[in-house]
Amino acid sequence: MHPLVEALVAALILIGAFFLLVGALGLARLPDMMRRLHGPTKATTLGIGALLIASMVYFAAVRGGFSVHELLITLFLFLTAPVSAQMLAKAHILRSGAGRDLPPTGRRAEWATLDDSKPDGT
């Protein structure tokens, strides 16, 4: 394998592991739930993205040709991370009674999680 490719793969692996560690550190260290939500949703997504790109480059270099199926995991995680983050935020708002501290919507309707008129809180 070309030494430059090898260096690229090693660097991507280290970057990925670094961001995963930072995300977990944020999860363990930040003081409240909404702040903790920022660490895992962002840092871990880029971390896993970098690792998967490293895997793509590595297998493309080892086998020759190309290897794109890791891209599917990356895309899937990038699409689902915001959805699970928003679900967690809604569950937190509902359970912690943080509704009082939210800013006004600027409209007649209430925020959907706290709105009683529609039973489905999504």
Added chain:
Amino acid sequence: MIASAIAIAGGAICLAIALTLYRIAVGPDATDRVLALDTLVIEAIALIVLGGIAYGTAMYFEAALLFAMVGFVTTVAFCKFLLRGNVIE
């Protein structure tokens, strides 16, 4: 070079898993634990991908993909349960 990078990265990810387990143990609320479980799934995927590079086989890809899908569905189901008190009406 890649072998030592994998060793360092493996150590870092294990540390990350330890921090995540700490959050699962401490809580304080169920949402914190669900968030920590979601993060744990992503870290597990990272370990699987790392293992795939270390052993030079693409066979682990399917495991990582399944983890990603099941992890997402689990998180959403947990949140639905916390929001509504049941998952499927």
Added chain:
Amino acid sequence: MRAHLLPHPLLTVLVTLVFVFLMNEVTPGVVVLGLILGLAIPLLTAPFWPGRPRLKAPLTIVEYALVVLWDIVVSNIEVAKLILFRRGESLRTRYVSVPLDLETPEAIAMLAGTITMTPGTVSADLSADGKALLVHCLDTGDPKATVAAIKARYERRLKRIFE
């Protein structure tokens, strides 16, 4: 006739591409099987896709994707800095409410996802009438500027794409 056989052309392309990616090789057999799946799945699931968003400016999507990818990388570095070098209590976190000009549900979903992936913001909730988005900022000195940045950088482009 065309609408009958191809109820959802974008979905056909997507299913075919995902299948080829999943098999991880481009051989005639894989592409043909992917195309068969890509044609059959939209036909069979057509009743589940009542509304199909029209894409007005396809080229803007490329621009939008590049802007968002760049912002994801930048936001990660920023959040990593905040986590590593700042004490948690000193972060000026707050909720802000972003009024929406978008009306298409797909566009609003894209905007909410983008906000979550980009610098220091997580979208937390939507108002019950779908006209305002609740956003949580990790560290912001000026909430008005944050809202203005979201509207100028993402919402304007999404409005061009979808409406």
